[in-house]
Amino acid sequence: xxxxxxxxxxxxxxxxxxxxxxxxxxxxxxxxxxxxxxxxxxxxxxxxxxxxxxxxxxxxxxxxxxxxxxxxxxxxxxxxxxxxxxxxxxxxxxxxxxxxxxxxxxxxxxxxxxxxxxxxxxxxxxxxxxxxxxxxxxxxxxxxxxxxxxxxxxxxxxxxxxxxxxxxxxxxxxxxxxxxxxxxxxxxxxxxxxxxxxxxxxxxxxxxxxxxxxxxxxxxxxxxxxxxxxxxxxxxxxxxxxxxxxxxxxxxxxxxxxxxxxxxxxxxxxxxxxxxxxxxxxxxxxxx
Numbered sequence: 001x002x003x004x005x006x007x008x009x010x011x012x013x014x015x016x017x018x019x020x021x022x023x024x025x026x027x028x029x030x031x032x033x034x035x036x037x038x039x040x041x042x043x044x045x046x047x048x049x050x051x052x053x054x055x056x057x058x059x060x061x062x063x064x065x066x067x068x069x070x071x072x073x074x075x076x077x078x079x080x081x082x083x084x085x086x087x088x089x090x091x092x093x094x095x096x097x098x099x100x101x102x103x104x105x106x107x108x109x110x111x112x113x114x115x116x117x118x119x120x121x122x123x124x125x126x127x128x129x130x131x132x133x134x135x136x137x138x139x140x141x142x143x144x145x146x147x148x149x150x151x152x153x154x155x156x157x158x159x160x161x162x163x164x165x166x167x168x169x170x171x172x173x174x175x176x177x178x179x180x181x182x183x184x185x186x187x188x189x190x191x192x193x194x195x196x197x198x199x200x201x202x203x204x205x206x207x208x209x210x211x212x213x214x215x216x217x218x219x220x221x222x223x224x225x226x227x228x229x230x231x232x233x234x235x236x237x238x239x240x241x242x243x244x245x246x247x248x249x250x251x252x253x254x255x256x257x258x259x260x261x262x263x264x265x266x267x268x269x270x271x272x273x274x275x276x277x278x279x280x281x282x283x284x285x286x287x288x
Contacts, residue, residue, distance in 0.1 A: 029059045032077055035157075037172030041117065048084075050157055050171035052076035052137075068144030068182040074137040076157045076175070080129050089129045089161035090122035093137055096154035096174065104137075117168060129161060143179045150181035188284035192235045195277040198225075201234055204256070204267045215263065219245055242285045249282050 032051035040046045053062030054074045066072050078091065093104040094113065103113040104123040113120060123135070135157055143149065154174035160167060206222045208215040215221075220241055223230040241248045251260065253275070258266035268275045 030055075030061050032075060033062055035171035035173060035175055039170055039172035041168040041170075042166075044167075046081060046169050048081050048159075048169045049079040050076070051079075052155060052157060052171070052175040054175070054177045064176055065178040065180065066143070067180055068149050069142050070144075071140050071142045072177075073139040073141075074155065074175075074177060076135040076137055076155070078133040078135070078157055078159050078169075079131065080133065080159060080161070081169070082131075084129050084159075084161040084163050085131050087129055087161045087163045088126060089159050089163075090126065091124035091133055091135065092120060092156075092158040092160075092168070092170075093123040093135060094120075094156040094158065094170075095137075096156075097148065098151060120168075129159065133159065144182055149179045152176055152178040186284075186288055188239065188281060188288055189235060191277070191281045191284055192238070193231060195274075196238075196281050197231050197234065200256075200268070200274055200278060201238075204264075208264050238281075239285050242282055249286060252282060253279060 030053075032053045035050040035052050038046050038048050038050055052075065053059075054064065054066065054072055055062050056066060056070050056072045059073075059075065076093075080089075095102045095104075095110060101113040101115060102110040103121050104110050105121045106123060106125055108123075111121065124133075137155065154176055156170050156174050158168050158170035160169070201222055202225050205220070206224050207213070209218060209220050209222050210216070210224060211221060220237065222234045222237060227233075238252075242252065245251075254260055255262040255264075256266070256268040256278070257270055257275070268278065
């Protein structure tokens with residue numbers, strides 16, 4: 001094999017490997033969804049197309065609802081009319097939140113907009129329009145901690161061109177992105193899961209307080225750890241007992257100490273860490 005043949009063969013192998021890697025990378029990226037109702041401000045029809053989507057996995061997929069603290073990116077693309085390619089124009093990004101309109105300026109700031117075209121600022125002003133104009137609306141930001149949650153954003157992208165004076169082209173149906181409310185676990189549930197369920201309810205109470213158990217006729221019946229959703233069900237049983245059974249909170253502290261002629265005798269001694277943690281749990285339930 002000559003040196004030229006060797007170099008040619010090596011180059012072809014490298015090219016093939018690179019092509020395969022690019023193919024794999026490309027196949028892992030989803031196509032931006034097309035946004036419906038392409039529109040013109042004048043009401044005339046348009047051949048422009050608009051695309052947009054929100055993702056939390058680097059564009060592998062696009063979805064419309066995200067958790068409070070989920071880091072997301074929102075991408076868009078405008079395919080301008082053929083007659084507008086290589087003409088001067090502007091690109092616009094508009095977001096609707098709780099019926100208020102915001103426009104993004106060229107510095108990336110979102111400012112209130114009064115729906116007057118004369119006051120609309122461009123996100124990308126005075127540019128030569130290309131056939132395809134990609135737009136990054138946000139990238140790798142968790143909107144909940146930033147102050148946007150429990151709401152649905154409506155996103156519009158638009159452009160104009162000196163080839164169509166006074167006209168603005170946009171997606172008539174907004175890209176909808178929902179940011180869910182913050183999920184805050186109740187303190188009592190956290191205390192129950194960490195301090196009460198295993199060392200007290202499962203280790204002591206379910207011996208008697210279970211269906212067909214010695215205390216089957218009492219007002220507290222639990223599930224053992226072999227039952228589905230036992231923690232949630234037992235937690236709800238205790239919360240209901242504390243909040244609704246007369247003297248329930250006091251009985252939960254007194255009976256395990258053997259008071260009130262508790263059939264099960266002494267299960268928790270005073271003082272003890274378990275008794276203290278049980279009281280903390282009861283206090284948390286009452287506070288909530």
